[in-house]
Amino acid sequence: MNILVTGACGFIGSNFIKYEVEKYDDHFVVLDKLTYAGDIKNISDIKDRITFIRGDICDDVLVEDIFAKYHFDIVINFAAETHVDRSIIDPSVFVKTNVEGVSVLLKNCIKYKVKRFHQISTDEVYGDTVLDSDHRFKEDDPLHPNNPYSATKASGDLLVMSYHKTYGLDTIITRSSNNYGPNQHNEKYIPQIIDRLVNDKDILIYGDGNNKRDWLYVLDNCILIDKIMRKEETGTYNIATGIEYTNNDIASKILAILDKDISKVRYIQDRKGHDLRYALDISKIKALGLYPSIDIDEGLKRTVAWYMDNQAYLESNKTISYNDYLRKNYGE
Ligand SMILES: NC(=O)c1ccc[n+]([C@@H]2O[C@H](COP(=O)([O-])OP(=O)(O)OC[C@H]3O[C@@H](n4cnc5c(N)ncnc54)[C@H](O)[C@@H]3O)[C@@H](O)[C@H]2O)c1
Numbered sequence: 001m002n003i004l005v006t007g008a009c010g011f012i013g014s015n016f017i018k019y020e021v022e023k024y025d026d027h028f029v030v031l032d033k034l035t036y037a038g039d040i041k042n043i044s045d046i047k048d049r050i051t052f053i054r055g056d057i058c059d060d061v062l063v064e065d066i067f068a069k070y071h072f073d074i075v076i077n078f079a080a081e082t083h084v085d086r087s088i089i090d091p092s093v094f095v096k097t098n099v100e101g102v103s104v105l106l107k108n109c110i111k112y113k114v115k116r117f118h119q120i121s122t123d124e125v126y127g128d129t130v131l132d133s134d135h136r137f138k139e140d141d142p143l144h145p146n147n148p149y150s151a152t153k154a155s156g157d158l159l160v161m162s163y164h165k166t167y168g169l170d171t172i173i174t175r176s177s178n179n180y181g182p183n184q185h186n187e188k189y190i191p192q193i194i195d196r197l198v199n200d201k202d203i204l205i206y207g208d209g210n211n212k213r214d215w216l217y218v219l220d221n222c223i224l225i226d227k228i229m230r231k232e233e234t235g236t237y238n239i240a241t242g243i244e245y246t247n248n249d250i251a252s253k254i255l256a257i258l259d260k261d262i263s264k265v266r267y268i269q270d271r272k273g274h275d276l277r278y279a280l281d282i283s284k285i286k287a288l289g290l291y292p293s294i295d296i297d298e299g300l301k302r303t304v305a306w307y308m309d310n311q312a313y314l315e316s317n318k319t320i321s322y323n324d325y326l327r328k329n330y331g332e
Pocket of ligand 1: 009010035036037080101123177178179184
């Protein structure tokens with residue numbers, strides 16, 4: 001099969017493509033703009049197994065050329081602007097990539113008769129729910145995004161669903177909870193904690209640290225995305241562990257792994273519109289026999305070990321704009 005993987009130089013996409021080339025003989029084309037979040041080094045060890053094209057999913061002419069040349073069986077879209085904090089500072093590029101980019105890919109899927117389009121989405125499209133309850137979002141619940149990032153991801157999902165209904169395109173949407181693991185940019189919560197502790201700085205935690213998330217080890221997500229992408233049925237699937245931890249819980253676990261104490265925690269002014277709790281109902285994937293296998297303690301141990309072995313990665317990914325943001329807002 002010919003498979004287009006967009007955004008495969010980022011965090012989840014790079015872990016996914018490495019998993020795929022190890023397992024299958026398919027031909028993989030990677031299309032990635034290499035924004036601040038994308039790094040070709042993330043896939044350098046498999047460069048001989050893929051065709052890499054640097055480019056923007058919003059570039060209609062380029063995308064059409066690629067679709068005309070390769071006749072894809074599957075297009076799987078990881079390309080996105082993904083950092084909620086950045087979307088609060090400036091949503092425009094999020095609208096461009098996460099909505100317009102999806103539209104360009106979908107249009108070309110119809111024109112070039114692509115067999116399947118798989119959109120990588122997020123639990124954030126459902127919005128948040130109250131902290132102490134049993135409520136969990138199901139795949140057919142209404143979308144209720146609360147920040148510019150999740151609003152643009154929800155818009156992307158709606159476009160995908162409209163292409164399924166209007167044009168009969170075979171579509172899949174996977175909505176996962178928060179991922180963690182190797183190759184994640186150090187602006188994100190877990191790599192940032194590790195980076196700051198390694199450099200003997202305080203950990204910065206928004207608000208009171210009681211916001212809850214369901215943390216999914218990235219390899220588990222990749223394995224389940226692969227199984228869903230290659231099975232016959234279309235549709236939308238939540239991917240998560242069903243277990244939630246507060247931001248304080250995660251910080252404490254990493255402090256313990258790195259043998260540091262709680263005095264390293266500094267609480268900072270909360271993120272605007274900070275979602276309290278994301279919680280996914282995973283009965284649909286469970287009924288298919290699909291369930292993540294790596295628990296939080298094992299996953300965090302592996303993650304910390306990877307960053308300790310790859311400290312140059314944390315250094316090379318520091319962006320001037322984000323450091324400015326920290327300096328301005330938190331006196332860094
Ligand atoms: N990281 C998480 O915890 C998480 C959780 C749920 C869902 N998701 C979703 O998974 C997908 C991947 O997330 P991630 O954390 O790996 O993201 P990331 O920010 O690490 O990587 C995004 C990748 O997309 C590329 N990209 C950005 N704009 C592009 C454009 N216009 N054209 C081509 N390439 C472009 C970047 O260069 C980068 O390689 C996203 O769709 C995100 O919404 C992420």
